Structures are given as C-alpha cells and as structure tokens.
Amino acid sequence: MTATVRDYSLTGVESTRAVERGLANGQWFQADIEPDRLRELSVRQNLRPGIDLVLWLALIVASGAFAWSQRGSWWAVPGFFVYGTLVGGSTDARWHEHGHGTAFRSQWLNDLVYYPASFMLAREATYWRWSHFRHHTDTIIVGRDAEIIFPRPPSVAKLAWLFTHLEGGSGLIRTTVKHALGQSDDNIDVLVPESERGRVFLEARIYVAIWVATIVWAIATRSLYPLLLIGGPTFYGAWLVLFFGVTQHAGLREDELDHRRSTRTVLVNPVFRFLYLNMNYHVEHHMFPAVPYYNLPELHGEIREQLAEPKPGMISAYKEIFYAFREQAKDPSWELPRHIPDVPGWRGPIVQGFEWAGDSSVDGWTDLGPADLASGAMRPVDVGDAKLLLACTDTGDVVLVDRICTHGDADLATGTILGCEIECPKHNGRFDLRTGEGTRRPIQTALMTYTVRTRNGRLETHIAASGSAANGEER
Ligand code: FES
Structure with a gap:
C-alpha cells in the first residue's frame, strides 16, 4: 500500500480541516477529580523546586569542572558525556516545567530558569513558549501542533537518526540565525502575536552573539573544548531529550481529543524522574497542566483508574512504539489497541x-x-x-x-x-x-x-x- 503523507504544516490543508472538524481548540476529556483536591494539588512552593534546582546545577558545575580539568585525557570523554547530557538533555524538563510557570510559586524564579534553559537547548524562548501553548491546545492535532515529531508514516530508522540530533539541532540553529537576521516564517506568523515578535528576533540575536563569541574563543585557543562546553551539548546531550520525549506521544493517535489515546504515561525509576522532572506522568500533565511536577505522582494516584494502563518502564514503552511504527509504516492509519476505561470524566465545578x-x-x-x-x-x-x-x-x-x-x-x-x-x-x-x-x-x-x-x-x-x-x- 502506498503511504499517504499528510500535511503537517500549520498553514496547509490539514490545518483548515482540523478547524472544520472541530479539533482546533476542542473540548478535551478530563478525568474526574474533586475540585478541592485538584486545587490542593495545584499549589506551588519554592522549597522543593529550589532543592531540585540546586542539586541539578551542582551536578552540571561538578561534571563540567571535572571534564574541563581532564582536557587532553580520556577521562574528559565520560566527563563531557555527563556534562553534555545534563546540559543538553535534562534541561528539557526544566525548560518545560518553568516555561509552564508551575515549578516555583514565585514567577520570577520560573523565568530565571526558563530563559537560560531555552538557550541551553537552542530554543528561542518566546517562540517556543507560544509553540508550547499551541501544543497544549491542540496536542497531536495534525496541522495545528508544531511539536509533532513523528509525522506518519513513521520509521524506526528515522527514530534512530533523530537521536543524533544532527538534523534537529542544525535546524534550530538555522532558524535562529534566520530570525537574528530579522526574517520571519510561517510558524512565527501563526503562533506568535505581533506584539511579541520583536522579542523573538532580539532573543535570536543574543543566542547568535553567544555562539559567535564561543567560536571566536575556540579559534583563539585552537581548541574544540569551548564548543563542548557551550553550544555543543545542544547536539551531543540531546539524546536524553529524545529518550524521554519520544515516549510522550509516539505511535499514539493523532486528531484525538482524549489525551488517554494520544499521550503515554510511563512509570520510571527515581533517577529518571529527577532528570525528567516527573514528566513521565505525561497524560496527567496534559490533562491538568496547572499541577506542578512534584505533585504529579499524587495526581496519578488519584485518577489512574480512569486512564489507560501506564507502561511499566521505558523498555515496555519503546517496544510499543516500535510495534506501532512497524504497523504504521505499512498503513499510516493503523492505531494501537488501547483499553480506555469507560468513565464519565470531568463534571466541572459545581455551579x-x-x-x-x-x-x-x-x-x-x-x-x-x-x-x-x-x-x-x-x-x-x-x-x-x-x-x-x-x-x-x-x-x-x-x-x-x-x-x-x-x-x-x-x-x-x-x-x-x-x-x-x-x-x-x-x-x-x-x-x-x-x-x-x-x-x-x-x-x-x-x-x-x-x-x-x-x-x-x-x-x-x-x-x-x-x-x-x-x-x-x-x-
Ligand atoms: S485558555 Fe489559554 S490561558 Fe486560559
């Protein structure tokens, strides 16, 4: 069978179709939970995220200092691997949670983390903020969501290639340079309000200036080490972003207004949960994005009977993804069988x-x-x-x-x-x-x-x- 390739751009025919089908800004299923309990779980604090942040920064500084001190030795290889994975990989979860503004109670602390984290991932802070708003409005709706990483038909080969981040990383840099030169594009036009577009160009210029300064430093010292420290982790540390991020939606349904069918929760060990800031509870996060990451396990406990069975680990999640990819490569409309409990869902506040x-x-x-x-x-x-x-x-x-x-x-x-x-x-x-x-x-x-x-x-x-x-x- 010849695979039909849909138009995943935000300005193509699928975008219009999604609006016509009522999928744009649609009414999503929400698990039923007592409003008072939800409010309790949505309460923010500064202490817990502060401890997590300090620990994470300490790991980055320690691994970076170790790697730097081992220049010229083979010990620099594991040193930079750990450093790069923390900077270019685990930053994704920090970027995400602080971008939502749900980590710290104090908003300025969320912003303090969000902007540097955006640079560490080569994601333009303002553009990606708006892109992520859309991702939450229209999760995996074709023609509406700019963050779909596996257009159908997917392939395991493409998944392996993505892990190098060569294409994704260089795409981010190309786009940033374009914006630094003042050139807009369809995604900005569609996603970012006019009043915010100036910020996109300004941020792009700041990013490019830091990259250029790092390249000058590398040339002046005739060494690649500065690039391993700044900019490089975006590429060589990104495998962790993919390792976690792929499990969120890959192989699941597109054009679906129920996160239980388009999104995956995976139960993982405490180390992964620290690196990923509990985003493995991804269905819960999408249903109730106001709940901070440290309360997601509790939220999971409250509503798990109403959700699809979570995957018991990363291996199990990847097995399911590979299986779905194999089938969808043959027939892009093939869907994973998924048992969804038959429950009424959110009753809404008592009016x-x-x-x-x-x-x-x-x-x-x-x-x-x-x-x-x-x-x-x-x-x-x-x-x-x-x-x-x-x-x-x-x-x-x-x-x-x-x-x-x-x-x-x-x-x-x-x-x-x-x-x-x-x-x-x-x-x-x-x-x-x-x-x-x-x-x-x-x-x-x-x-x-x-x-x-x-x-x-x-x-x-x-x-x-x-x-x-x-x-x-x-x-
Ligand atoms: S619906 Fe988007 S912030 Fe309220």
Whole structure:
C-alpha cells in the first residue's frame, strides 16, 4: 500500500480541516477529580523546586569542572558525556516545567530558569513558549501542533537518526540565525502575536552573539573544548531529550481529543524522574497542566483508574512504539489497541445558580449568596447567561470576574488563586483578579470585572460592569 503523507504544516490543508472538524481548540476529556483536591494539588512552593534546582546545577558545575580539568585525557570523554547530557538533555524538563510557570510559586524564579534553559537547548524562548501553548491546545492535532515529531508514516530508522540530533539541532540553529537576521516564517506568523515578535528576533540575536563569541574563543585557543562546553551539548546531550520525549506521544493517535489515546504515561525509576522532572506522568500533565511536577505522582494516584494502563518502564514503552511504527509504516492509519476505561470524566465545578434579579431588583443589585468566601476560595455563579466567578484573593479582597478565560474557553473556576492572581488551568495564563489585567502569557485580553459588595452577610453585584480593558490581540 502506498503511504499517504499528510500535511503537517500549520498553514496547509490539514490545518483548515482540523478547524472544520472541530479539533482546533476542542473540548478535551478530563478525568474526574474533586475540585478541592485538584486545587490542593495545584499549589506551588519554592522549597522543593529550589532543592531540585540546586542539586541539578551542582551536578552540571561538578561534571563540567571535572571534564574541563581532564582536557587532553580520556577521562574528559565520560566527563563531557555527563556534562553534555545534563546540559543538553535534562534541561528539557526544566525548560518545560518553568516555561509552564508551575515549578516555583514565585514567577520570577520560573523565568530565571526558563530563559537560560531555552538557550541551553537552542530554543528561542518566546517562540517556543507560544509553540508550547499551541501544543497544549491542540496536542497531536495534525496541522495545528508544531511539536509533532513523528509525522506518519513513521520509521524506526528515522527514530534512530533523530537521536543524533544532527538534523534537529542544525535546524534550530538555522532558524535562529534566520530570525537574528530579522526574517520571519510561517510558524512565527501563526503562533506568535505581533506584539511579541520583536522579542523573538532580539532573543535570536543574543543566542547568535553567544555562539559567535564561543567560536571566536575556540579559534583563539585552537581548541574544540569551548564548543563542548557551550553550544555543543545542544547536539551531543540531546539524546536524553529524545529518550524521554519520544515516549510522550509516539505511535499514539493523532486528531484525538482524549489525551488517554494520544499521550503515554510511563512509570520510571527515581533517577529518571529527577532528570525528567516527573514528566513521565505525561497524560496527567496534559490533562491538568496547572499541577506542578512534584505533585504529579499524587495526581496519578488519584485518577489512574480512569486512564489507560501506564507502561511499566521505558523498555515496555519503546517496544510499543516500535510495534506501532512497524504497523504504521505499512498503513499510516493503523492505531494501537488501547483499553480506555469507560468513565464519565470531568463534571466541572459545581455551579451554584442564582436568579438574575436584573431590572426586577429594587436598587439594581443582585444577590450572589452568603459572604462566606475564605482567602483563596472561589465560587462559580451563573447570573442569567453570564458565567461569573466570585473569588477571594489571598489578601481577603472579594472580587467578581468573568469565568471564561479570554485566551481560550477554559473555565477559570478550575484554576488556581495565587496571591491576587488567578491562573488558568489550560495554559497557565494569569489575570490580576482586582483589575482583570492579564499578567502572564498567553493572556492578551483582560477579563471583565464587576462590582461586588457585601450587605447583611450577603454578596451582591451591580448590573453594570465596573471595568474591562482590551490590551492586545487574542490568539
Ligand atoms: S485558555 Fe489559554 S490561558 Fe486560559
């Protein structure tokens, strides 16, 4: 049979088809979990990720120092191998988790790790952030997701070639140089809002400047060692990115709105879990991206009965991938048999409906229920057609805002309150609850905020909105 090759670009026929079929920004299955428990699991801290970060940095510094001190000796080979694997391989999980903003409670600490990690992987920080938002919106949807690594028909030979990262790494460098020269491309045009494109070009120039400085250093010292230290690990350490990353989606279904069919969870040992920051719980991560990596094992325990059986180890995962690749090479439409428990899925937050008093209220104020919200608590309310969210910030301010995220159609009632902000459960975008302003990408448009007051132990809202501000284009 002649294999049909689909168009995996973001601007081709499959992109249009995905929209027509309702696969773009679709409604995904979510396992059922108590909202309070999910909120508990979404709580961030600084201590645990801080310890992990310090340990990881110490390993990099120690292996790098050892490798450098052994220049000219064969001991430099294992030294650089370990160093390169940590820098060019294990950085991927750090890049990913801190890019989501879910590792540290303090956002600046997430950014502090995200930007250097992006450089270490030769991934332009802003472009890849937006690409990853899309990956979460349209996971493995052909024509929508720019992070599909195995277009069908796949092949084991291609998988082996990918592990060298020669093609992938040089592609990243070529693209970065192009952007440094101010040239855009389809992916930027589709994924990155206009207001952010300047950052892409600036970051590309910074990357190229560091690479050029390293090459000059290598030429001046007539030595390849500087390149093994900076830039080189992107290539020779990337095998670890592939080793873990391939298991996430390879061989599983495309064009599917259920992560249990398109994504794989693999149970691995504690060393791998440290290197990979628990991203082996990949189905769980995709279903609930607001849960930080250190809580994913617990989340797995909560919902595992509702998921497909996880693979018991990397060998088992690769056996399944090889099997799928062999079959899909013959027939690209072939799918792995996968037992998915028949469960109803996410019930959503319990919405407490209140009669919209509207014009019938004497003074224009509508009752929203008892004023019993504790700090960090939320209460979704439907007032007529309006889906609203009452929330109490950590400082005790009770606010009323629109409940549907302005970036996508996610329900903020399943999000997380962090101080005076709320984080969207879908792409970890954030809003300031007091003003509605977006405070974290990908939010480009503010939330509507409404007047709310307390009277006689009840919360009430006025009909008129108290404010809204559009601050950019929506993606
Ligand atoms: S839907 Fe994307 S941040 Fe809310």
